[in-house]
Amino acid sequence: xxxxxxxxxxxxEGEKITLRAATGLSPQHAWWAGGMEPWMExxxxxxxxxxxxxxxxxxxxxxxxxxxxxVENGTVDIALILPIYQPDQFPMAEVTMLPLSHSDTMxxxxxxxxxxxxxxxxxDGKTFTELQFDQFKVFPISTTQEYSISTTGKEFAxxxxxxxxxxxxxxxxxxxYAKQTELNSITMPAVEMYDALSRGAFDGSFYSIADWTGxxxxxLFKYTVTGINFGHFNSFIGMDEDKFESLPxxxxxxxxxxxxxxxxxxxxxxxxxSEEVMKTNEEQGGEFVDFATxxxxxxxxxxxxxxxxxxxxxxxxxxxxxxxxELVKLWRDLMIEQGGEVPQKVKEM
Amino acid sequence: MDSYLVVGIIIFMMxxxxxxxxxxxxxxxxxxxxxLILLEGFSILPGLLGNEPFNRVAxxxxxxxxxxxxxxxxxxxxxxxxxxxxxxxxxxxxRRSLLGTLTLIIGGMLGAVSGSGTATAASLGQVAVxxxxxxxxxxxxxxxxxxxxxxxxxIIPPSIILILYGVATETxxxxxxxxAFIPGVLVMVTFIIAMLFYYRREAKRSPAAAEVQAEIAAAxxxxxxxxxxxxxxxxxxxxxxxxxxxxxxGGIYSGIFTxxxxxxxxxxxxxxxxxxxxxxxLSFFKASLTETIKLTGMVMLIMIGAQIFGRFVSLSLLxxxxxxxxEPVMDSPALVLLLISAILFIMFMFIEGAAxxxxxxxxxxxxxxxxxVDVLWFGVFISVICTIGLITPPVxxxxxxxxxxxxxxxxxxxxxxxxFAVFSMIVVCGLMIAFPELATWLPSVSSGKG
Amino acid sequence: MTTFYKLYxxxxxxxxIGLVISAVVALIMMFFITYDVVMRxxxxxxxRGGFEIIQNYMMPLVVFPGLAYVYASGVLPKMELLFAKFxxxxxxxxxxLLVAIEIFILILVVQxxxxxxxxxxxxxxxxxxxxxxxxxxxVFFTIPVAFALIVVENIFLFIKNLVEKDPTFxxxxxxxxxxxxxxxxxx
Ligand code: NA
Ligand code: NA
Numbered sequence: 001x002x003x004x005x006x007x008x009x010x011x012x013e014g015e016k017i018t019l020r021a022a023t024g025l026s027p028q029h030a031w032w033a034g035g036m037e038p039w040m041e042x043x044x045x046x047x048x049x050x051x052x053x054x055x056x057x058x059x060x061x062x063x064x065x066x067x068x069x070x071v072e073n074g075t076v077d078i079a080l081i082l083p084i085y086q087p088d089q090f091p092m093a094e095v096t097m098l099p100l101s102h103s104d105t106m107x108x109x110x111x112x113x114x115x116x117x118x119x120x121x122x123x124d125g126k127t128f129t130e131l132q133f134d135q136f137k138v139f140p141i142s143t144t145q146e147y148s149i150s151t152t153g154k155e156f157a158x159x160x161x162x163x164x165x166x167x168x169x170x171x172x173x174x175x176x177y178a179k180q181t182e183l184n185s186i187t188m189p190a191v192e193m194y195d196a197l198s199r200g201a202f203d204g205s206f207y208s209i210a211d212w213t214g215x216x217x218x219x220l221f222k223y224t225v226t227g228i229n230f231g232h233f234n235s236f237i238g239m240d241e242d243k244f245e246s247l248p249x250x251x252x253x254x255x256x257x258x259x260x261x262x263x264x265x266x267x268x269x270x271x272x273x274s275e276e277v278m279k280t281n282e283e284q285g286g287e288f289v290d291f292a293t294x295x296x297x298x299x300x301x302x303x304x305x306x307x308x309x310x311x312x313x314x315x316x317x318x319x320x321x322x323x324x325x326e327l328v329k330l331w332r333d334l335m336i337e338q339g340g341e342v343p344q345k346v347k348e349m
Numbered sequence: 350m351d352s353y354l355v356v357g358i359i360i361f362m363m364x365x366x367x368x369x370x371x372x373x374x375x376x377x378x379x380x381x382x383x384x385l386i387l388l389e390g391f392s393i394l395p396g397l398l399g400n401e402p403f404n405r406v407a408x409x410x411x412x413x414x415x416x417x418x419x420x421x422x423x424x425x426x427x428x429x430x431x432x433x434x435x436x437x438x439x440x441x442x443x444r445r446s447l448l449g450t451l452t453l454i455i456g457g458m459l460g461a462v463s464g465s466g467t468a469t470a471a472s473l474g475q476v477a478v479x480x481x482x483x484x485x486x487x488x489x490x491x492x493x494x495x496x497x498x499x500x501x502x503x504i505i506p507p508s509i510i511l512i513l514y515g516v517a518t519e520t521x522x523x524x525x526x527x528x529a530f531i532p533g534v535l536v537m538v539t540f541i542i543a544m545l546f547y548y549r550r551e552a553k554r555s556p557a558a559a560e561v562q563a564e565i566a567a568a569x570x571x572x573x574x575x576x577x578x579x580x581x582x583x584x585x586x587x588x589x590x591x592x593x594x595x596x597x598x599g600g601i602y603s604g605i606f607t608x609x610x611x612x613x614x615x616x617x618x619x620x621x622x623x624x625x626x627x628x629x630x631l632s633f634f635k636a637s638l639t640e641t642i643k644l645t646g647m648v649m650l651i652m653i654g655a656q657i658f659g660r661f662v663s664l665s666l667l668x669x670x671x672x673x674x675x676e677p678v679m680d681s682p683a684l685v686l687l688l689i690s691a692i693l694f695i696m697f698m699f700i701e702g703a704a705x706x707x708x709x710x711x712x713x714x715x716x717x718x719x720x721x722v723d724v725l726w727f728g729v730f731i732s733v734i735c736t737i738g739l740i741t742p743p744v745x746x747x748x749x750x751x752x753x754x755x756x757x758x759x760x761x762x763x764x765x766x767x768x769f770a771v772f773s774m775i776v777v778c779g780l781m782i783a784f785p786e787l788a789t790w791l792p793s794v795s796s797g798k799g
Numbered sequence: 800m801t802t803f804y805k806l807y808x809x810x811x812x813x814x815x816i817g818l819v820i821s822a823v824v825a826l827i828m829m830f831f832i833t834y835d836v837v838m839r840x841x842x843x844x845x846x847r848g849g850f851e852i853i854q855n856y857m858m859p860l861v862v863f864p865g866l867a868y869v870y871a872s873g874v875l876p877k878m879e880l881l882f883a884k885f886x887x888x889x890x891x892x893x894x895x896l897l898v899a900i901e902i903f904i905l906i907l908v909v910q911x912x913x914x915x916x917x918x919x920x921x922x923x924x925x926x927x928x929x930x931x932x933x934x935x936x937x938v939f940f941t942i943p944v945a946f947a948l949i950v951v952e953n954i955f956l957f958i959k960n961l962v963e964k965d966p967t968f969x970x971x972x973x974x975x976x977x978x979x980x981x982x983x984x985x986x
Contacts, residue, residue, distance in 0.1 A: 087932065172927050
């Protein structure tokens with residue numbers, strides 16, 4: 001009853017727009033709760049309720065990583081897109097997963113936004129976004145916090161300890177890094193990880209600390225190396241380009257404005273969560289070890305891996321006819337510009 | 350089209366299709382697709398119809414369905430169940446009510462190696478019912494004991510119902526298995542109590558008949574002495590039975606493999622068992638694998654249908670509307686749960702268990718989440734109702750299976766089975782609502798989260 | 800009707816081949832996972848990309864090739880309570896109607912899953928495992944093929960009910976032991 005009459009009233013005023021929005025992630029996930037949800041609320045506010053969102057979370061309508069496809073084929077209008085999960089479709093999106101010497105969520109998020117908005121032509125006169133996400137209207141949101149290595153107890157007292165440690169690897173770049181550093185990589189669905197880890201099926205995982213709570217890892221990990229950084233997972237709010245173009249100008253502007261307003265908050269939530277999680281983990285007997293305090297041979301072993309992984313990734317892209325070297329150099333420069341650090345050899349690339 | 354109207358049309362259509370005798374998967378597919386067309390037009394179909402069949406099937410966690418079924422098939426075709434029952438029969442000689450109790454306990458133990466209630470019930474029907482009858486049990490009571498014992502596979506882990514629930518709700522299957530342990534044992538205990546009640550009543554009503562039966566039993570016993578199963582074979586059966594259970598549970602709890610991988614390892618152990626018992630040949634593989642592919646295909650086809658139906662349910666916003674509708678009673682979760690259990694109990698009476706779980710999760714899960722009811726607890730809870738539904742008329746697959754192998758009419762088994770079901774339902778579900786820890790305590794202890 | 804049954808016989812061979820593929824892949828999957836478990840525990844190294852290969856290649860190949868056989872075997876559940884009470888002519892009309900609806904629905908599934916497979920081929924849809932990309936789209940084609948075979952099965956069923964008097968849900972009934980038992984009990 002009520003819904004229909006309000007629709008009628010709105011259409012009398014002009015055009016009420018209801019957009020179907022989706023994510024496969026849970027509604028508590030920082031990208032939704034701290035990124036896309038406030039963004040949508042702000043868009044509704046800025047348009048005085050002209051735009052409303054009908055939301056579907058936790059894969060109720062679209063599961064991870066099918067969001068991009070769902071936007072393209074019109075199942076939904078707008079979605080939180082996680083391009084790293086589809087390296088076959090978005091091979092260059094993984095660049096943010098390259099390991100670094102130092103960065104944090106804010107640094108990486110700003111660099112990611114800058115990369116998405118960059119006008120540097122990488123290939124055939126096309127920018128990064130034109131090469132990868134041409135079919136989407138892209139609204140940047142933050143990256144995750146940096147990925148760390150955490151184990152359920154195994155410690156790295158020597159380079160020998162690192163070799164043969166079995167870790168879950170979340171992306172192709174981590175696979176490359178694992179190969180470089182002789183780590184054993186395990187792949188496993190995230191829902192099964194807690195079970196398998198808690199029963200000792202393998203040693204640990206690459207993961208971002210702020211993301212632990214989604215799977216209960218704050219109770220599980222006992223040893224985490226901080227101060228070295230295994231990249232940032234990225235995401236953006238994506239909308240079908242044609243759909244965006246068909247929206248009234250004021251709505252388009254509201255969306256752009258909401259992005260600018262909420263971008264930094266969407267990064268801050270990761271930093272806040274990470275602090276909370278670290279506190280809980282320490283209370284449960286977890287230990288955070290600074291990379292710089294590890295034995296020199298361990299540090300060298302990890303650093304060497306970082307340097308080689310950059311080259312490996314660039315080469316992988318080049319082999320597939322993509323501007324790999326150009327891309328990693330652009331990413332390196334954007335990261336450094338925002339305050340990130342990379343090993344010397346990467347600087348010299 | 351107005352979504353209330355569409356939902357109304359689709360629910361009506363589903364009921365008509367079901368009554369007409371349409372396949373369950375086709376009911377789900379047809380209602381889902383027609384609902385989507387009415388709601389959104391044909392343009393929505395490519396995005397949902399094209400990829401859902403693949404996305405639904407391509408799941409590592411779902412390997413448990415073919416592999417646990419394969420394990421059960423290997424074990425059933427190895428003759429292990431018959432041998433174990435033979436031993437139980439020997440052990441309980443002379444104590445008649447004990448045989449019924451032991452049959453139900455064996456049912457529970459078989460449940461620990463089998464994921465499917467129907468398959469276990471069929472084999473219990475074959476081996477247990479003749480024994481029970483020889484010991485003075487009436488046909489219907491013996492049939493009800495075998496059906497109830499078989500149905501326990503539905504709740505005692507591993508269980509296909511729990512796996513499906515875990516996959517559909519992203520609840521770790523291992524935690525569900527552990528959570529189902531105490532309620533599963535409770536269901537078994539209530540079945541035993543109900544069995545003893547019916548047994549006493551029968552004995553009182555017709556003591557003379559029981560005497561006669563007992564005499565026949567004694568004669569049969571003497572006869573059975575002749576056809577002894579060699580002790581060495583029995584030893585292998587017992588040993589392998591213990592090895593299978595120990596491998597699965599030991600493997601999962603010690604971290605050697607995940608509950609998902611347990612299906613594969615269990616199958617290999619089942620195959621080894623059959624090898625040791627000398628049952629492996631071409632027809633063994635043919636029978637086991639054909640049944641496995643059939644059951645897997647059946648479950649997956651229903652899952653695909655349920656997935657598409659689920660997309661329609663989501664887009665119709667029905668769960669949200671139901672929550673709004675339930676707003677006045679949402680403050681008393683117990684009442685809503687009572688309502689949901691009643692609806693599920695009725696659905697499980699008529700429809701096959703896995704199909705009900707898959708059909709109702711899209712509607713009930715959001716309500717459960719809104720009520721802040723523990724998702725793991727709810728999974729165990731509905732699995733209990735589902736297990737009990739295997740022995741209720743008119744669609745009770747366990748009873749059909751037993752009735753088929755024994756020739757005892759399903760109607761007469763249902764009469765007693767319904768008694769088992771109602772008693773167990775009231776006691777176990779009541780206890781679970783009053784003490785949710787029955788399901789949540791063990792998982793919390795074993796994961797160190799307590 | 801002799802030609803009909805002859806044709807149906809040829810079609811049966813096709814379904815059997817599908818069944819054999821599914822069965823063999825199920826066995827492979829069993830050994831593959833067990834091998835992986837052993838390797839991980841004994842040598843603490845697992846098959847690289849094993850989980851993705853099982854999920855994306857093996858599961859669809861266990862399910863889809865055998866699906867037409869499964870469908871024709873009569874194992875799929877339905878509610879028979881009310882149906883059993885109708886007279887044969889009513890049953891026949893109902894079956895024809897149900898089969899027609901099912902054919903319509905299945906053709907939609909074939910059409911759109913075919914479209915999805917073609918689209919996948921165009922995009923060269925692949926999945927990452929252990930650092931490499933494996934082509935995924937060829938597997939997509941098993942789906943329209945499986946459902947198309949079920950459509951064919953339904954066409955046979957439709958013709959049979961149209962021509963012959965006894966209403967039936969399966970063209971040729973070869974129930975397994977367990978099914979025979981259950982079906983007997985339902986009656
Ligand atoms: Na079981
Ligand atoms: Na029932």
